[in-house]
Amino acid sequence: MSFSALSRRRLTWALGAVAFAGALSPLSSYAADPLRVGILIPGSKSDKGWMESGYDGLVAAQKAQGDKVKVQMIENINYADMEQALTNLASKNQLVIGVGGQTQAAVLKIAKRFPKTRFSIVGGNKGEDLPNVAGYDVKQAEIAFVAGAAAAMLSKNGAVSYVGGMEIPSIVNAGKEFGKGAAYINPKIKYFENYTGDFDDVAKAKEATLAAIAQGADVHYHILNLGLRGMEQAAKEKGTHIIGSYTDRCGTDPLYIAYSITGVGYQVEYAIGEAVKGSWKPGYKAFGLAMGPKASDMTICGATPAMKTRIEQIKKDIQSGKIQVLEG
Known part of the structure; x- marks a missing residue:
């Protein structure tokens, strides 16, 4: 597979992270250790748009959760490289977040290969129902x-x-x-x-x-x-x-x-917060106006x-x- 220089740098950094075998047993069983979160931000975290909002939500979640979470982030990934990036994240983390509906097809594919890892799609729509995937619709x-x-x-x-x-x-x-x-x-x-x-x-x-x-x-x-x-x-x-x-x-x-x-960052915070509490659930969830002004x-x-x-x-x-x- 051909990688852009930036994608290669991101993935090289990511591959250096400590491996962790996630499991779909209750997340509370890992209470003594930080929740390992992998997040894929396909674009730039400083785009003044969707990706930056997602990154802001990640920063807010890290601030709120402190040492309860440990994050591995990959950003600026070409569509052709998305599956490999998600594979890398899924092999090392308990929760993997794809920021953007453009990650949905790749997440659904990779989630089948890692049934013990949880996945949340920020901007996910109704689609294939998998027991380890949550789709959050920003409406x-x-x-x-x-x-x-x-x-x-x-x-x-x-x-x-x-x-x-x-x-x-x-x-x-x-x-x-x-x-x-x-x-x-x-x-x-x-x-x-x-x-x-x-x-x-x-x-x-x-x-x-x-x-x-x-x-x-x-x-x-x-x-x-x-x-x-x-x-x-x-x-x-x-x-x-x-x-x-x-x-x-x-x-x-x-x-x-x-x-x-449109609450992109709010959904990132939500996914991490629910996982930390041990109340993360798979399935489609609509956000939008009904979820209040943060959403x-x-x-x-x-x-x-x-x-x-x-x-x-x-x-x-x-x-x-x-x-x-x-x-x-």
């Missing part, structure tokens, strides 16, 4: 609808855009709901939707954003990793604005006028009282089923 489509509503409130031109990475169901559904949320506020809103095919392609994300700006879009939303840099470049050059994803960072960058919180929320930077009231009502209507959204 991106829910909060994308709310983000679309916020975008429509904030747009001066009556035009908004969305750029997604890989054109997979959860990313496409989020894009559709963003457009629906914008139309919920302004039925005449112009909406532009594009996919780059790669969460990390800066040039394609910039090109897609510039194309939308040329048609009038002045507020942009995304599900990107490092590709977000391209959206930032386009917005900065043309004087438009971005609704950020995953973490509330209001006040840190004038390009960003709102943030959706899913919307913040408009400098929101008016009217904006806040409207956003809160939309969130309630989604939870009650009055507003129907797609899965993902």
